[in-house]
Amino acid sequence: MTSTDDVLDSLVRTTFEVAGVLTRIGGEHDLSLTQLRVLGILRDRRARMTDLAVYLGLDKSTMSGLIDRAQRRGLLTRGKNPDDGRVVDVYITPAGLELAHRVDGEVRRALAPRTGRLTPEQLDQLVKLLGVVLIRP
Numbered sequence: 732m733t734s735t736d737d738v739l740d741s742l743v744r745t746t747f748e749v750a751g752v753l754t755r756i757g758g759e760h761d762l763s764l765t766q767l768r769v770l771g772i773l774r775d776r777r778a779r780m781t782d783l784a785v786y787l788g789l790d791k792s793t794m795s796g797l798i799d800r801a802q803r804r805g806l807l808t809r810g811k812n813p814d815d816g817r818v819v820d821v822y823i824t825p826a827g828l829e830l831a832h833r834v835d836g837e838v839r840r841a842l843a844p845r846t847g848r849l850t851p852e853q854l855d856q857l858v859k860l861l862g863v864v865l866i867r868p
Contacts, residue, residue, distance in 0.1 A: 742864070752841045756834055765789070765797060770806065770831040773823040779812065780819050806830060 750764065757767045765787060772778060772786070784794035798821055801807040806827035812818035823831065849857065 748845070749842070752838060756837045756841065759837075760830060760834060762830075762834070766801060767834065769797065769801065769821075770823065770827060770834070773807065773821065774828060774831050777810075777812075777820040777822040780809075780821055783821060801827070 753764055753767055757764060762770070768787060769783065772783065780794060780798065781791070783789075784791055787794070789797070798807055798809065802809065804826075805824055807821055808824055809819050809821055812820045846854065
């Protein structure tokens with residue numbers, strides 16, 4: 732029978748493996764893990780600065796600096812929220828979206844040798860199990 736230690740060890744090893752791929756690919760594009768996360772989050776939505784900061788576990792000034800750097804690179808921009816003009820949204824630019832898609836493809840190719848070992852049924856099971864693990868209490 733699998734122990735809690737075995738489960739935790741597997742989760743940690745998987746996290747290290749995936750983080751290593753993300754760190755390497757991000758570094759090739761001069762992006763930190765946090766910047767990769769922001770680009771991934773904003774690929775299909777606008778987000779409030781405050782919501783991004785809370786989700787990423789960053790304070791407001793750190794989030795602002797991160798967005799400033801991405802804005803200088805032309806990857807993200809800020810604008811007024813269409814529903815509440817007092818709120819500042821962050822959204823991805825066409826250049827940022829192109830980079831996000833390129834990085835996504837590179838990550839998929841890098842992880843394919845690992846995920847390619849699984850059958851379609853195993854992939855479905857993995858997605859379902861990770862979904863349960865990732866639900867916040």
